[in-house]
Amino acid sequence: MSVDEIKIGGMGASRRRVEDNRFIRGKGKYVDDVVLPGMLHMEILRADVAHARIKSIDTSAAWEVPGVRLVLTGETMAARNLAWMPTLSYDTQAVLATDKVRFQGQEVAAVIADDPYIAKDACAKIVVEYESLPVIVNPDQAAAPGAALIRDDKENQPTNKIFDWEIGDKAGTDRAFEEADVISTIDLHYPRSHPSPLEPCGSIADYDRATGKLTVYMTTQAPHIIRAAVAMVAELPEHQIRIISPDLGGGFGNKVPVYPGYVISILASILTERPVKWIEDKTGNLISTGFGRDVYLQGQMALRKDGKILGMRMHTISDHGAFFSDAQPTKFKIGLMHSTFACYDVPAAHLTSTGYYTNKAPGGVAYRCSFRVTEAMFFQERMMHAAANDLGMDQAEFRRVNLVKDDMFPYRTAFGFLTDSGQYDKCMQVGMEAIGYATFKEEQEEARKRGRLLGIGISTMTEPLGAGNSREYDILGIKMFDSAELRVHMSGKAILRTGAKTQGQGHETTWAQIVAHELGIPADDIVVEEGDTDTAPFGMGTYASRSTPVAGAAVAMAARKVRAKARKIAAHLLEVSEEDIEWELGRFYVRGNHDRGVTIQDCALAAYSNMPDGMEPGLENVSYYDPPNLTWPFAAYFCKVEVDPATGVWDVLNFVAVDDCGVRINPMIVEGQVMGGLTEAYAMANMQYITFDEAGNCIGSNYMDYLLPTAWETPGFELHEVVTPCPHHPIGAKGVGECATVAGPAAFVNAVMNAIEHTGVRNIDMPLQPNRVFEALQTGQDVSGMPPVRVE
Amino acid sequence: MYPSRFAYEAPTSLAEAIAILDRNGGEAKILAGGQSLVPMLKLRFAAPGTLVDINNIPGLSDxxxxxxxxxxxxxxxxxxxxxxxxxxxxxxxxxxxxxxxxxxxxxxxxxxxxxxxxxxxxxxxxxxxxxxxxxxxxxxxxxxxxxxxxxxxxxxxxxxxxxxxxxxxxxxxPAATGTAKGGYLKLERRVGDFATASVAVNLDMHGDTVHRAGCALAGVGGRTIDANDAINGALKGKALTPENVEAAADAVAAMAEPRSDHRGSADYKRHIVKTFVSRILTNIANSEQKAA
Structure with a gap:
C-alpha cells in the first residue's frame, strides 16, 4: 500500500522545522561558535568621517600593545594588490582605504591580536590624520554642479553619476499620454533601510601553508559565488578554496556580497599562518554592509475616464553610496525595477533610471527582496492609489478593472516579462470579503461623523521571484541556475545537498518534504546539508526568493531521476519488464497485481546488494536545474487602520493577506514567511529607516536609532491562501519569502492615506511616524523626504 | 561585547559596597540592573575602573x-x-x-x-x-x-x-492625604524608544476637589520638567471640570521645553503634552463619575 504523504512529512504537511531542534536549544553552530586551534582575532578600525583624504596613518602605538600580532592598512593591502576588490556590479570597492575615505564606517585599518579585547584596545591607538572634503549625502547634492567628486580613483568618472538607464517604449508611452483623459502623478521616496540580521557578518580564514588550502568559515548566503570571488581576488586556485557557511542568524540579502572584512581576514591568515576570526559588531554591520532601498520614485499614469490604464512612466533616482555594489543581474542597472505594474494590463510603459554615488555605505543589495522589486511594487501601489483617487474611482474596483485576467496568461508585460499564471480577481474577492470591504465606506462615513478616522489600504502585486533563467540572468557572468545532489543509502535513508543556503527559511525541513513527495521516503529519514563548497554541488545561493523555484526544483528533478533508476531495480526484483511497473507513493508494483510490489527502501537495498546485470551500483543523482522562467506569485493585501486625530498615532485594526504562491510545500513555513515579511513591512511604513546628517553621520548605527519592530507593537495578521500552481515548476511552487515585505508597505501607507486624505493630502513619505501623520492632518499638505535629523 | 578592562566586585553587604566605593575614589560604578550601564560599557562610552555589583546584597529587593x-x-x-x-x-x-x-x-x-x-x-x-x-x-x-x-x-x-x-x-x-489618582502617558515610536513626550500626573483628591496636583514631563527638555506648580496652580481646590482640565493642560504644556528633532517638531511635542494631560485628567474625572 502506498504511504500516507502527510504522515511521512511530504508535500502539504505542516511539518515542524527540524533545524529548530538545535536553534531553540542554543545548539546552533554559527561562525562565531567555531573555535580553531591557535586562532587569532581581528578588529577593524572604521572611518569616523564620511569624506576625507587620508594624510597619514600611524599604527606604531597599536603594534606596541602586548598580544598584537599584525596591523594592516591600505598600504599593506596595496602592496599585495588587495587594496581594492571588484563588486557584483562591475565596480570596485576599497578593502582598506588608501587615498581617502568615502563613507562613515569605511574600513581603514585592521588589528590582529590574541583576543578580541586586545584587538579593540589596539585599534583605538591607531592615529589617522584626515583632511576633510565636502560631504554628499543625497543624489541632489551628488548631481549639483561643482559637487566634490567621490570616485576620483576611477578613470572616465568625471561626475558622481553612475549610470543612466532606460527600458520600455518611449514613443508608445508618449502617445498613450496624448490620448489620456486623466493624468495622475506621484513623487515618492523609499528610505534607506538595513536588513540587520541578528547575526552580523564574520569570517574565520584558515590558510594552511603546508597544503596550500584556504578554508574560510563565513556568513554567506552564496558560498559558491564567494569561492569564485575569492579565487579571483586572492588569486588562489579554486580547488584549494573551501568556503563553509554554517548556521546563519538571518541574512535577508545582507550576506550576499563580499565584504572587506572577509578579504582582510584571509590575508591576515596567510600572513600570520594562523586562523583569523573576524566578527563584526552590530554597529559595524549597520553602518558598512549592504543596505536596502534609498530611491526616489517619480511616476505618471495615463488613464481613460472609465478607469482603464493607457500607459505609465517612471523615473528613478537611486543613491548607491560610495561604491556601486548592488547584487543584480548584469544587464539590468536598476535591478528588476521594470517588473513594476506586472500584474496590471498596461499597454505602454517607459522607465528611466539614474544612479549616483554619495558618501554613504554601499550596498543596494537587500533587504528581503531587492533587485529593486520592493521599490517597484511600492511605487506601483502608491501610484494606483493616487490614480484611483484622481479618477474618483473605488480603490478595489480600479484594481479589478486593470488586473490581468485569468484567461490572458501567458501575459507579456509592457516591459517584456512573461507572467504565466494567477487568479488575481479571486484573490481580490477573498480579501475584500475577509476585510468587510462592501460595508466599509459606510462605516468610514459614520466614524468620521464622530471624529474617528478609519481607512483601508489595498496593495496587490505579482513579482518576479526565483532568478534565473540563465538566458537573462547572471551574476558576474555566472548563469543563475541551481543544483541538488541526492544520495540514497542502502537502508533507504538519504542525504540531500543543494547549492542554496538556508538562513532560517527552513530548507532542512522543506527539501526533505520534496524528496518525501517524490520518493515516499519519510522526511525524517532525509538529512539536508548546505553551505560547504567542498561537499555541496555548485549553486548560486539563496536570495531573491529563489530557493524553492530553482534549488527546490533541482531537488525534485534529482529525486525523479533516482526514482527512474529505482524503477529499473524494481523491475529486476519483481522479475517483470520495466514497462509493467507502476508507481504509487513509496512503492513500485506490477501492473494488474497491486499486491506484488517492492518499496523504495527495498530498491535502495538492492542498489547496493542485488542490482541488475550491467547496472552501476548505488542510488544517487546530481541535478542542475535551469528554470524556464521566473515564478510569479500574487499577493492581495488589505489593511484597515484607525488614525488618532489628536496625536497622529495609527493602529492597525485588521490586516488581511491573501497570498497565491502556488503549491505550498509546508504551509506552516509559508505562513511564517508571510508573517515575518508583514512585520518588516509594517516597520518600514512606520519607523524603520536610516538617515544621515549633513556631515554624513549615519543615524541608525544602533538599535536606539534604528527601530526594528518588536512583538509588542506589531499587529496581528489574518492570512488566506489561493493556490494557482506554477505551470513550469516541477512541483508547481512559486517563490514566497519576499512577497510580504514587497507588497506590505504600500498597504499600510495606503490605509493611513485613505483615513486622512479628505484633508487634501496626497502623500506622506515613509516613515509614517505619528508626528508626520499629524502634520499632514493639520495642514492638508504632503510630508516628503526623511524626518530631519536635528532642527536647531 | 568587548568593553574596556574593569575590575569586578560583588559585595554581600551595604557596608562592604560603600567601603569599595570609598576606596576607589570615584572610579567605581554601581551595577544594579545594568540596563543603561551595560550598553554604555559595550559602546565604550563608559569605562569605569571598577564595577560594584550590588545584586548579592540582601534586603534591597522589596x-x-x-x-x-x-x-x-x-x-x-x-x-x-x-x-x-x-x-x-x-x-x-x-x-x-x-x-x-x-x-x-x-x-x-x-x-x-x-x-x-x-x-x-x-x-x-x-x-x-x-x-x-x-x-x-x-x-x-x-x-x-x-x-x-x-x-x-x-x-x-x-x-x-x-x-x-x-x-x-x-x-x-509619599501617600495621598485623601484619595490618590494619577496617570502616565508616553508617546514613543516603538516600545523601548526614547519618548517623544511623556506626562506623569499625580493627584491627591479630597472628594471631588483636587487637594494637591503634581505633574512632570519627560522627553520634552534637557531635563525632567517639573510642572508641579503649573498644574497645582490650575487645579488646587477645584473640581476636574472640562474648563479646569483645559486650563491645567495649557499651563503644563507651557512648561515644556521641547526641541524639534526626528521625533517631531517642538510644537508637535507641546501639543502631545497638552493632549496627554487632558486625557489623564479627563479619564480620572470620568472614573470619578462612574464611581459616584
Missing part, C-alpha cells in the same frame, strides 16, 4: 507600604516588580500606570527603579513619576543615611547628587 501609605522601593526592585505589584494600584496610581510603559518587557525584567532615577536621563519615566509624586531618594554612605528630594537629586542630564561613596538604597514616595 517594595512595601508603610501604615500611612508611604511607598518604599528598594534599590534592587525591578521595573516588572512594580508592573505586577499587587499593592500600589490604589495608593500610587501614577507609579502603577508608568510601570507597564517603562522601556520594553525584556528590560523591565532586569532594570531597577532606583537605578533608573540615578541614571538621570531627561527622558526617564521614573524620574518624572518621582517629581510628580514628591518622592525622595535615600542615600547611604560612610556617614550614614540621608533623604534627598528628587528635585535636588537629579542635578542635570545623567548627573545626580550622590557623593562618590554613596549608594542610593531606596526610593520613598
Amino acid at each position: 517594595h512595601w507600604l508603610d501604615k500611612d501609605g508611604t511607598l518604599h522601593i528598594g534599590a534592587l526592585v525591578r521595573h516588572e516588580d512594580l508592573e505586577f505589584s499587587t499593592i500600589i494600584a490604589d495608593s500610587h496610581p501614577t507609579i502603577a500606570a508608568a510601570a507597564e510603559l517603562v522601556a520594553d518587557p525584556i528590560v523591565r525584567t532586569r532594570g531597577t527603579f532606583v537605578g533608573s532615577v540615578c541614571h538621570a536621563d531627561p527622558q526617564g519615566d521614573w524620574a518624572a513619576t518621582m517629581v510628580a509624586s514628591g518622592g525622595q531618594i535615600i542615600a547611604q554612605g560612610p556617614n550614614g543615611r540621608r533623604a534627598i528630594d528628587v528635585r535636588e537629586f537629579v542635578l542635570g542630564p545623567f548627573t545626580n547628587a550622590l557623593a562618590y561613596n554613596e549608594i542610593a538604597v531606596e526610593a520613598v514616595i
Whole structure:
C-alpha cells in the first residue's frame, strides 16, 4: 500500500522545522561558535568621517600593545594588490582605504591580536590624520554642479553619476499620454533601510601553508559565488578554496556580497599562518554592509475616464553610496525595477533610471527582496492609489478593472516579462470579503461623523521571484541556475545537498518534504546539508526568493531521476519488464497485481546488494536545474487602520493577506514567511529607516536609532491562501519569502492615506511616524523626504 | 561585547559596597540592573575602573507600604516588580500606570527603579513619576543615611547628587492625604524608544476637589520638567471640570521645553503634552463619575 504523504512529512504537511531542534536549544553552530586551534582575532578600525583624504596613518602605538600580532592598512593591502576588490556590479570597492575615505564606517585599518579585547584596545591607538572634503549625502547634492567628486580613483568618472538607464517604449508611452483623459502623478521616496540580521557578518580564514588550502568559515548566503570571488581576488586556485557557511542568524540579502572584512581576514591568515576570526559588531554591520532601498520614485499614469490604464512612466533616482555594489543581474542597472505594474494590463510603459554615488555605505543589495522589486511594487501601489483617487474611482474596483485576467496568461508585460499564471480577481474577492470591504465606506462615513478616522489600504502585486533563467540572468557572468545532489543509502535513508543556503527559511525541513513527495521516503529519514563548497554541488545561493523555484526544483528533478533508476531495480526484483511497473507513493508494483510490489527502501537495498546485470551500483543523482522562467506569485493585501486625530498615532485594526504562491510545500513555513515579511513591512511604513546628517553621520548605527519592530507593537495578521500552481515548476511552487515585505508597505501607507486624505493630502513619505501623520492632518499638505535629523 | 578592562566586585553587604566605593575614589560604578550601564560599557562610552555589583546584597529587593501609605522601593526592585505589584494600584496610581510603559518587557525584567532615577536621563519615566509624586531618594554612605528630594537629586542630564561613596538604597514616595489618582502617558515610536513626550500626573483628591496636583514631563527638555506648580496652580481646590482640565493642560504644556528633532517638531511635542494631560485628567474625572 502506498504511504500516507502527510504522515511521512511530504508535500502539504505542516511539518515542524527540524533545524529548530538545535536553534531553540542554543545548539546552533554559527561562525562565531567555531573555535580553531591557535586562532587569532581581528578588529577593524572604521572611518569616523564620511569624506576625507587620508594624510597619514600611524599604527606604531597599536603594534606596541602586548598580544598584537599584525596591523594592516591600505598600504599593506596595496602592496599585495588587495587594496581594492571588484563588486557584483562591475565596480570596485576599497578593502582598506588608501587615498581617502568615502563613507562613515569605511574600513581603514585592521588589528590582529590574541583576543578580541586586545584587538579593540589596539585599534583605538591607531592615529589617522584626515583632511576633510565636502560631504554628499543625497543624489541632489551628488548631481549639483561643482559637487566634490567621490570616485576620483576611477578613470572616465568625471561626475558622481553612475549610470543612466532606460527600458520600455518611449514613443508608445508618449502617445498613450496624448490620448489620456486623466493624468495622475506621484513623487515618492523609499528610505534607506538595513536588513540587520541578528547575526552580523564574520569570517574565520584558515590558510594552511603546508597544503596550500584556504578554508574560510563565513556568513554567506552564496558560498559558491564567494569561492569564485575569492579565487579571483586572492588569486588562489579554486580547488584549494573551501568556503563553509554554517548556521546563519538571518541574512535577508545582507550576506550576499563580499565584504572587506572577509578579504582582510584571509590575508591576515596567510600572513600570520594562523586562523583569523573576524566578527563584526552590530554597529559595524549597520553602518558598512549592504543596505536596502534609498530611491526616489517619480511616476505618471495615463488613464481613460472609465478607469482603464493607457500607459505609465517612471523615473528613478537611486543613491548607491560610495561604491556601486548592488547584487543584480548584469544587464539590468536598476535591478528588476521594470517588473513594476506586472500584474496590471498596461499597454505602454517607459522607465528611466539614474544612479549616483554619495558618501554613504554601499550596498543596494537587500533587504528581503531587492533587485529593486520592493521599490517597484511600492511605487506601483502608491501610484494606483493616487490614480484611483484622481479618477474618483473605488480603490478595489480600479484594481479589478486593470488586473490581468485569468484567461490572458501567458501575459507579456509592457516591459517584456512573461507572467504565466494567477487568479488575481479571486484573490481580490477573498480579501475584500475577509476585510468587510462592501460595508466599509459606510462605516468610514459614520466614524468620521464622530471624529474617528478609519481607512483601508489595498496593495496587490505579482513579482518576479526565483532568478534565473540563465538566458537573462547572471551574476558576474555566472548563469543563475541551481543544483541538488541526492544520495540514497542502502537502508533507504538519504542525504540531500543543494547549492542554496538556508538562513532560517527552513530548507532542512522543506527539501526533505520534496524528496518525501517524490520518493515516499519519510522526511525524517532525509538529512539536508548546505553551505560547504567542498561537499555541496555548485549553486548560486539563496536570495531573491529563489530557493524553492530553482534549488527546490533541482531537488525534485534529482529525486525523479533516482526514482527512474529505482524503477529499473524494481523491475529486476519483481522479475517483470520495466514497462509493467507502476508507481504509487513509496512503492513500485506490477501492473494488474497491486499486491506484488517492492518499496523504495527495498530498491535502495538492492542498489547496493542485488542490482541488475550491467547496472552501476548505488542510488544517487546530481541535478542542475535551469528554470524556464521566473515564478510569479500574487499577493492581495488589505489593511484597515484607525488614525488618532489628536496625536497622529495609527493602529492597525485588521490586516488581511491573501497570498497565491502556488503549491505550498509546508504551509506552516509559508505562513511564517508571510508573517515575518508583514512585520518588516509594517516597520518600514512606520519607523524603520536610516538617515544621515549633513556631515554624513549615519543615524541608525544602533538599535536606539534604528527601530526594528518588536512583538509588542506589531499587529496581528489574518492570512488566506489561493493556490494557482506554477505551470513550469516541477512541483508547481512559486517563490514566497519576499512577497510580504514587497507588497506590505504600500498597504499600510495606503490605509493611513485613505483615513486622512479628505484633508487634501496626497502623500506622506515613509516613515509614517505619528508626528508626520499629524502634520499632514493639520495642514492638508504632503510630508516628503526623511524626518530631519536635528532642527536647531 | 568587548568593553574596556574593569575590575569586578560583588559585595554581600551595604557596608562592604560603600567601603569599595570609598576606596576607589570615584572610579567605581554601581551595577544594579545594568540596563543603561551595560550598553554604555559595550559602546565604550563608559569605562569605569571598577564595577560594584550590588545584586548579592540582601534586603534591597522589596517594595512595601508603610501604615500611612508611604511607598518604599528598594534599590534592587525591578521595573516588572512594580508592573505586577499587587499593592500600589490604589495608593500610587501614577507609579502603577508608568510601570507597564517603562522601556520594553525584556528590560523591565532586569532594570531597577532606583537605578533608573540615578541614571538621570531627561527622558526617564521614573524620574518624572518621582517629581510628580514628591518622592525622595535615600542615600547611604560612610556617614550614614540621608533623604534627598528628587528635585535636588537629579542635578542635570545623567548627573545626580550622590557623593562618590554613596549608594542610593531606596526610593520613598509619599501617600495621598485623601484619595490618590494619577496617570502616565508616553508617546514613543516603538516600545523601548526614547519618548517623544511623556506626562506623569499625580493627584491627591479630597472628594471631588483636587487637594494637591503634581505633574512632570519627560522627553520634552534637557531635563525632567517639573510642572508641579503649573498644574497645582490650575487645579488646587477645584473640581476636574472640562474648563479646569483645559486650563491645567495649557499651563503644563507651557512648561515644556521641547526641541524639534526626528521625533517631531517642538510644537508637535507641546501639543502631545497638552493632549496627554487632558486625557489623564479627563479619564480620572470620568472614573470619578462612574464611581459616584
